[in-house]
Amino acid sequence: MKKVGVLGGGQLGRMMIQSAMNLNIQVKTLDPDPNAPCKATAHEFVVGSLNDYDTVMEFAKDIDVLTIEIENVNTDALFDLEKQGLTVYPKPDHIKMIQDKRVQKQFYIDNDIPTSPFVLIDSIDELNNHKNMLPAVMKVGKGGYDGRGVQVMKTEEDFSKGFEAPSLLEKMVDIDKEIAIIAARNENGEISTFPAVEVVYHESNLVDYLLSPATISDEVEQKAKEIATSLVTKMNFIGLLAIEFFVDKEGNVIVNEIAPRTHNSGHQTIEGNLTSQFDQHIRAILNLPLGDTSRRSASAMVNVLGEKGYTGVAKYEGLNEVLQLSGVYIHLYEKHMTKPERKMGHITIVAPTKEELFEKVDAVKKNFKVIA
Structure with a gap:
């Protein structure tokens, strides 16, 4: 029986464990939070820092494969574990590259992956040298996530809101x-892509909901799949890679960002596709045949976020109303405390038509609330 170690014990790890258990794979999880979502489901749950070299080295002593559910981990330890012969997927150099948006963007340029024009900024004072870039978006190189570390700059007055960090x-x-699009590649070089999903963002840069299929042309979908395949091939990537794209008004498809793991943009695959992103991740890192990613039906995913104005022990409003809807599946992440815009769960919706899908998305968003 294989034993997989997962750095990170959040909701992505929890859903990954559910897929691993179906194949009799044991999962050992490391997380700094003693009450992380994986605690109740992992075969072994270890409390410790993901960024402490010795903790990660000790954690990996008795596992067959090491993987992640979050990028913010100690890559020095991963490089050394790989040198010692442990299988680490995604590879440490890919995690290190993706940890820094500056390095990530340079990789796109060096490998002919379409992306938006950019300049590297080392301090806020340098912004005045790049007025020609406006309107622009400033992104901190390391540490930004879920919309944090991102600042829209429409005029020179916005330069004062910039980051005093390499960006x-x-x-x-x-x-x-x-x-x-989520792409997977295993050690044998087999590549599979999921159908494109359309991402609709919340005002705070968090994903509000997803739609599958995306309302794009076949040509745009094909372009995105070709870029995704090119990206995992040029990286020699093994595991699951989530790729976020912009489609501009002229139909150009460009890469925005990537994540080397299961991702919020793939949650609807649990009920909406023949193989879920979590099943596919396990298959990819263990070099098993990749699964069929075809859609079962039109599907959507609504993020369940803590309501603004509420902090404390989570209470869920509208549970009965939502459970009465057919084709609606609630996934709560076992987070006991809520705060404004904390990801508390997601709700997947499947329907035979897009019209019915939109009706159910509206009903879910109207009725289901996380308060305290």
Whole structure:
């Protein structure tokens, strides 16, 4: 029986464990939070820092494969574990590259992957040298996530809101749609892509909901799949890679960001596709045949976020109303405490038509609330 170690014990790890258990795979999880979502489901749950070299080295002593559910981990330990012969997927050099958006963007340029024009910024004072980039988006190189570390800059007055840290300044794209594709590649070099999903963002840069299929042309979908396949091939990537794209008003498809793991943009695959992203991740890192990613039906995913104005022990409003809807599946992450915009769960919706899908998305968003 294989034993997989997972750095990170959040909701992505929890759903990954559910897929691993179906194949009799044991999962050992490391997380700094003693009450992390994986605690109740992992075969072994270890409390410790993901960024402490010795903790990660000790954690990996008795496992067959090491993987992640979050990028913020100690890559020095991963490089040394790989040198000692442990299988680490995604590879440490890929995690290290993706940890820094500056290095990530440079990789796209060096490998002919379409992306938006950008300049590297080392201090806020340098912004005045790049007025020609406006309107633009400033992104901190390391540490930003879920919309944090991102600042829209429309005029020179916005320069004062910049980050005093190594960052990049991207030319703003005239966006028509934001889509995402999840690609998988195993050690044998087999590659599989999920159908594109359309991503609709909350006002705070968090994902509000996803739609599958995305409302894009076949040509745009094909372009995105070709870029995704090219990306995992050029990286020699093994595991699951989530790729976020911008589609501009002229139909150009460009890469925004990537994540080397299961991702919020793939949650609807649990009920909406023949193989879920979590099943596919396990298959990819263990070099098993990749699964069929075809859609079962039209599907959507609504993020369940803590309501603004509520902090404390979570209470769920509208549970009965939502459970009465057919084709609606609630996934709560076993987080006991809520705070504004904390990810508390997601709700997947499947329907035979897009019209019915939109009706149910509206009903879920109207009725289901996380308060305290």
